[in-house]
Amino acid sequence: MLLNKLHLALVVTMLNVAPLPLSAARAGDRLPTPEERRQIEQILRGEGFTQWGEIDYGNGQFEVAKAVARDGQRYDLKLSQVDFSIVSRDRDE
Incomplete structure (x- = not known):
């Protein structure tokens, strides 16, 4: 009986932890470094x-989400x- 409870607890823990790396990978491989961010923001401002x-x-x-152009x-x-x-701009509707 104790072994069954331990097995169940292990399975529940694994199910709760397993999706974490997958969701992090979907969000993007990484954030830009401070220098990359500075250069990207300079380009974005220059493009209006x-x-x-x-x-x-x-x-x-x-990838830049929800960038607002001068025209709104x-x-x-x-x-x-x-x-x-x-390299691409898709209208965010």
Whole structure:
């Protein structure tokens, strides 16, 4: 009986802990370094964006969520990992 309770406790613990690494990987591989962030924000301002949400790096490029252009439109952006230029902008509706 005690062995069954220990086994059940182990299974429940594993089920609660196992999803953690997967959810972290989906959120982005990593955050930008302070220097990368500075350069990305400089590019965003130069392109006319006035504010933005989360910036992270995943799938070989930087991603910027909910970047607001001067005209008020929101975009999800993808930036080059080499020079931080904007390689795609999808309207965030």
